[in-house]
Amino acid sequence: MPAYRATALVDAPVASVAGALRSVDVLRRVHGVDVPARPEGLLQAQDVVRLRGLALRVTRAGLDGMAAQRQSGVRPLTGCTSTLVATGAGVLLTTELRWAAPLGRRGVVGALERWTQAVAAEAVRLRDAREVVAGAVVRQGHLLLARRTWPVALAGRWELPGGGVDEGETPVAALARELEEELGLTVRVDEQLGADVGLPGGRVLRARWAELVEGEPQLREHSAVRWVDAHGLVSADLVPADRAWTAELAARLA
Incomplete structure (x- = not known):
């Protein structure tokens, strides 16, 4: 043709x-x-x-x-x-x-x-668009996932932890802050992972690789956390937006 x-x-x-x-x-x-x-x-x-x-x-x-x-x-x-x-x-x-x-x-x-x-x-x-950040924290070939408690439509599903960027805050600083507030982790934020993902309300979700410097995940805002390998990632019930990066994440874990 x-x-x-x-x-x-x-x-x-x-x-x-x-x-x-x-x-x-x-x-x-x-x-x-x-x-x-x-x-x-x-x-x-x-x-x-x-x-x-x-x-x-x-x-x-x-x-x-x-x-x-x-x-x-x-x-x-x-x-x-x-x-x-x-x-x-x-x-x-x-x-x-x-x-x-x-x-x-x-x-x-x-x-x-x-x-x-x-x-x-x-x-x-x-x-x-207004940015929301998510962190891909990898340790010894395993990726950190956290289970959401809200909103109702997403409760019980797994995500890359993160949150919104405050006024005057850089995305890198926002992700480091969110991971410390939500999970008690100290991380070194690295380059962006994959493509931008459009969210409802005119926002955009961007993920970044994050190196774990110190701490073990604490349940402050999530109902559970777990470290998954490539197989566990593919089989996890991820929030819809985070599925955009499944292939790239699985390749890194493999």
């Missing part, structure tokens, strides 16, 4: 662009696209996205390919390939559709342009 391409230069981090590609809200804003209505706003393997009569199935390989790297191939949908390239001016997003024939040239070009523009707009929104 013929392929058509559109490009956009986005003044946003690669992690924000990768997060935008993953967002269901982006698809909803593209004319003619119908997506599964899932409150956590994340595509999952085997979701079906419909565009003008075509059913496009999301692949696990496509989702796992969305890790935010300096240059990464991203396949959010079967038949749609996007590439992110970091430049001095921002991120160059190149999107290519290969299911052109059934839609017709005009329909494909229009859908491709709307898709690219929507991703770019969502990336800028994530870049500027």
